[in-house]
Amino acid sequence: MAQNNLKKINILLADDHHLVRDGIKSLLLKYNDFNVVGESGNGVEAMEILKATEEPIDLVLADINMPEMNGLELCKQINEHHPKTKVIMLSMLDHEKYVSQALQAGAKGYLLKSVNEEELIFSIKQVMYNSFYVCAELAYKLLSKSLMGVRIGVSQNQQVKVDFSxxxxxxxxxxxxxxxxxxxxxxxxxxxxxxxxxxxxxxxxxxxxxxxxxxxxxxxxxxxxxxxxx
Structure with missing residues (x-):
């Protein structure tokens, strides 16, 4: 029987909530595609793990709000010192400014912590194939807001000129x-x-x-x- 030679995706979890890390880890380990190689409670610990790990880490799943070094700063550091490692932000923050900041910091994906298992797995694979991914809930919210702005702009630009006596x-x-x-x-x-x-x-x-x-x-x-x- 032929052996599966596909390389597993090595993942580092960076979140200051231990229960969150445990939940994500147990979910990922259900799949043969993934290997959770480390966990950290802040960006400083994550960088230390990245430096110390002999086998390259392919992906970091990072929260934005963490002590000592937050997820955005961690993302910048990873892009500077470990450019082959991709970062997906996994956060409760759903405002577009955080998505923009994550993009500027070099993140390849942005997920809300409300995503289901299927979307989490899909997003990791998408990002590993060099695609940027924003979770469906957030993408819908951003698109709706953008379309609302367009409608308002069109409405203002199409005002009919009023005749005055x-x-x-x-x-x-x-x-x-x-x-x-x-x-x-x-x-x-x-x-x-x-x-x-x-x-x-x-x-x-x-x-x-x-x-x-x-x-x-x-x-x-x-x-x-x-x-x-x-």
Whole structure:
């Protein structure tokens, strides 16, 4: 019978929670593909293991929050001193800034600790095949946020230009110059209530939230001209 000559993936676990390391280790050892060669509670210990281990370590599964040296600094150190060793961040932190920081530090993957066994195994193999991997839950969250930003941007860029009457423009110009409703009414020989009605009507037309936003909108749309000092 032919012997399986496929090399196992040597993995180092770096997490300051002993129970977390035990759980990951017991999970990985169920598979013939993996060999857990070491465990550390912080980045300093992890670097010492990397230096001392004779057989090369292929992958480090590291938490971000660790004492003495955190996962991001550990990742930088690994990329500098052990460039052939890949790093996957395994964290509870799901904000995009941590994913960005991990990428900048040289990580090849980012997983939330809520991932299931199947995705953890898949991610390790993906990263070992020179692919970057972000867990599905986090990828979905980041994509949803990105698409929301696109929709907001499209909505803002596609605002329909509103037509104002000559009286509304007069009132707009006086509002922009800092006049109150009463002062505008006196200047235009009308009532304060009429001025306020025009103001509310313009806010309704443009769909903005308040008078300041109305002025900003009209400046952007060219309805009002900015009065700059000479």
């Amino acid at each position: 000559s009286r509304e423009i007069e009132i707009l110009e006086l509002i922009a110059d800092g006049y109150t409703n009463l002062e505008i009414a006196e200047k235009l020989f009308t009532s304060k209530r009429t001025v306020e009605g025009h103001r509310l009507q313009m806010i309704s037309k443009t769909g903005v939230r308040n008078t300041a936003a109305l002025i900003k909108y009209c400046l952007i749309q060219g309805v009002l001209k900015a009065n700059l000092p000479d």
